[in-house]
Amino acid sequence: MITIGVIITCFNRREKTIRCLTLLHNAAKKAINVKLDIFLLDDGCTDETDEAVTKLFPNINIIKGDGNLFWNRGMNKVWKEACKINPDFYLWLNDDTFLFENSLNSLLVSSFKKNDQAIIVGTTESEVDGLLTYGGRKESIELLKPTVDLQECYHFNGNVVLIPKSVFQKVGYLDNTFHHAIGDFDYGLRARKQNIKLFVSSSVSGTCEHHNYFPKWCQAENPLNKRLAALYTSRLNAFKNAILSLKSMNSTIL
Numbered sequence: 001m002i003t004i005g006v007i008i009t010c011f012n013r014r015e016k017t018i019r020c021l022t023l024l025h026n027a028a029k030k031a032i033n034v035k036l037d038i039f040l041l042d043d044g045c046t047d048e049t050d051e052a053v054t055k056l057f058p059n060i061n062i063i064k065g066d067g068n069l070f071w072n073r074g075m076n077k078v079w080k081e082a083c084k085i086n087p088d089f090y091l092w093l094n095d096d097t098f099l100f101e102n103s104l105n106s107l108l109v110s111s112f113k114k115n116d117q118a119i120i121v122g123t124t125e126s127e128v129d130g131l132l133t134y135g136g137r138k139e140s141i142e143l144l145k146p147t148v149d150l151q152e153c154y155h156f157n158g159n160v161v162l163i164p165k166s167v168f169q170k171v172g173y174l175d176n177t178f179h180h181a182i183g184d185f186d187y188g189l190r191a192r193k194q195n196i197k198l199f200v201s202s203s204v205s206g207t208c209e210h211h212n213y214f215p216k217w218c219q220a221e222n223p224l225n226k227r228l229a230a231l232y233t234s235r236l237n238a239f240k241n242a243i244l245s246l247k248s249m250n251s252t253i254l
Contacts, residue, residue: 002034002089002108004162005082009041009074010095011067014049017095021057023206024099031104037061037085041078043069072183075158076174083168089116090168092161092184097124097134099160099206107162110150110201118197119167119188121153122160122205133210134159136200150199154192158184160205170194 006024010017021038028036038060042050044067053060063078075092082090089111093099103122110120123135123146136144136153144151161184171191174183188198 003085003087004034004036004089004091004104005085005087006036006038006091006093007041007075007078007082008038008093008095009043009065009069009071009078010045010049011043011070012045012047012049013095014045014047014052017049018052018056019098020093020095021053021060024093025057027099027101027104030101031108034104034108037082037087039063039078039082041065041069041074043067043074070180071158072174072178072180073176075183076176079173086165088165090163090165092158092163094159094208097159097206097208098127100204102203103160103201103205106203107160107201107205110199111162111164113150114197114199116164117166118164118199119156119191120162120199120201121156122162122201123203124159124206124208125204126209127207128209131210132204133208136198144200146200146203148202150202153198153200154188155185156188156198158187159208160201162201167191167196170196 008020024036024038028034038057040053040060041063043065050062053062061081063081065074065077069077079090107120107122111118114120121136123143124133125131126133132143132145134157136151137155137157138144139154141155144153171187171194175186178186191198
């Protein structure tokens with residue numbers, strides 16, 4: 001039996017979260033000899049997501065956040081919970097990503113072809129126009145289209161990513177330095193430094209609509225002055241949060 005620890009974060013997208021989990025279960029039914037353990041980080045939802053999930057999927061492990069974790073830190077927290085069961089693989093999955101029935105099989109077969117020593121990246125497409133939205137990317141950031149022959153990628157989006165235990169043991173968790181975005185790109189770069197390769201799964205894994213992935217300071221279409229302002233605002237906020245944390249620690253000690 002192959003065990004997969006699925007890690008997901010959610011915040012006030014109840015209908016999408018339920019659809020994501022429903023299609024994940026459908027994909028698991030089509031997979032051969034696979035057992036899923038699902039870990040869902042509820043980052044302070046106010047739309048009763050946790051109640052709806054518990055009613056429909058009572059076996060899902062729900063971990064509570066404080067509303068300030070966002071994607072990267074939420075994934076970091078929930079991954080540490082999933083690690084306790086020591087699965088054969090970890091699957092990152094966004095709650096607005098809807099898997100096709102053959103997706104888990106395709107991801108696993110792709111991994112087996114690389115002796116479970118590589119990161120396997122799933123590709124998503126739009127339900128509206130069928131265009132590719134997220135997945136493995138060239139160094140130029142251009143998306144790679146899945147082919148039967150596995151293609152090595154340089155970067156990847158974290159929407160659907162299969163990580164074997166062997167890779168996790170070398171690379172570890174997402175870097176908690178990052179709050180929301182960029183952590184998936186950083187993880188790929190850290191893996192490459194460990195001589196771990198990244199490959200695009202041989203078929204499209206599911207659907208996800210495109211949204212603005214990069215923070216404002218990374219977006220080339222914005223004027224330079226606005227990008228610089230956004231960059232230093234984010235750094236200032238991070239500094240303020242660090243000071244508040246230190247003050248809280250000091251008051252606790254005293």
